[in-house]
Amino acid sequence: MKKLKIGVIGCGSIARQRHLPEYAAHSQAEITSVCDIVLERSREVAEQYGAVPFTRYEDLLASDVDAVSVCTPNYLHAPVTLAALNAGKHVLCEKPMATTKDDALSMMEAAEKNGKKLMIAHNQRFVRSHVKAKQLLEKGEIGRIYSFRTTFGHAGPENWSIDGGDSWFFHKHEASFGALGDLGVHKADLIRFLLGEEVVEVAAFVETLAKSHATVDDNAVCILKTESGIVGSLAASWSYVSEEDNTTMIYGEKAILRLEDDPNHALVVQYHNGEVVKYALGNIQSNAADGQTQSHVVDAFVRCIVNDTPPPVSGREGLRALHIILAALESNEKKRVIRLDYSS
Known part of the structure; x- marks a missing residue:
């Protein structure tokens, strides 16, 4: 089976401790690109996982990734997620999904309009x-x-x-x-x-x-x-x-x-x-x-894409x-x- 091409936006601790190792261990996913505004971090993580480094998320979204994890500071969750969904990518967004109700609603609307999965990384479930x-x-x-x-x-x-x-x-x-x-x-x-x-x-x-x-x-x-x-x-x-x-x-x-x-x-x-x-x-x-x-969040995200089923923690749940x-x-x-x- 063809592996999902994954991009990870934000190469801080949550990406390094959760998203990146869990994607790397998944048989149906392949990390193909990573992004961080700090070039050294992007390059370091890219070398570790055999991915292409970016410093602008817009450039990563222009690549052929199927899905992305948004692991940025909170204020960027909504704009990065909206850009990814509108670029035709599935999104796993870290919590809290947004900083305002209006931003969260916009994310949900973009997922529906583009027919893409939006999952929020509430791992305690x-x-x-x-x-x-x-x-x-x-x-x-x-x-x-x-x-x-x-x-x-x-x-x-x-x-x-x-x-x-x-x-x-x-x-x-x-x-x-x-x-x-x-x-x-x-x-x-x-x-x-x-x-x-x-x-x-x-x-x-x-x-x-x-x-x-x-x-x-x-x-x-x-x-x-x-x-x-x-x-x-x-x-x-x-x-x-x-x-x-x-x-x-x-x-x-x-x-x-x-x-x-x-x-x-x-x-x-x-x-x-x-x-x-x-x-x-x-x-x-x-x-x-x-x-x-394992947080099992990445497993659930990949599974909902591969099986075309609703995300177990939807945008509505995150809101x-x-x-x-x-x-x-x-x-x-x-x-x-x-x-x-x-x-x-």
Whole structure:
């Protein structure tokens, strides 16, 4: 079978740790071109993967690639994705998919108009513990869900970004969001995925506490309410100075699901009758040097192109997660609960 020709736009840490090695390992994909505004980075990655280097994404899109990964700073997600879709390329875009609702909608419209796949790289949906928890929830084993608690925090992007302490992550004009958009958006998508319903109300406190040089937030705590009345908390932080916390708890009438809370068991189910079931499902993906695991995002993206099926994390799904983050920021600014409007 003919391999998909892949271009990767942006040669920073997320491309090097996730997209590039996963495409390289895929039997149906071939990295043919890479792009970064820093010529040395583009050349280095191109040499590693046997690709053609570019410094302008427009030039890469003029080549014969079939699909691209957009691994740029947040403010470029929309313009690069729009250019790629309009050039007839399928797109896997890093999260958050855009910095505004209007940009996200434009991306979705371009994908539909051009008949191309648009997938957003929300990798938490593919974590084995999360997939198993989703199955248990859908089977009704947990009964009615009352509440949840989900957290994603680490010491900050300076510890793994290719630019270190001067990373674009800290600059509002390039990132738009801080920890909330970097980490919180993952958990916003995960809660929607696990519970199978929309978040309709958001209240939040969003602060910059640990990164004095940042012009974006580094800590956020949100209270979310879903359409059926489930209430829970979402926390995102760049100030967890020891171990990363990437845990989620689901509290139901029959059991509690503890996801990524036990170092040896990715999912622990504590039933109301005292029974405890532990699942050893492998580690969640991590930015730690010794924690590299497949995110399965590239697998899903390639599969939807080859099989001509809908992307498992569509533009619509990416927009719904973005809605929650934007509502949290609005809540913090206006100091009130925000009701989400999904009419757009």
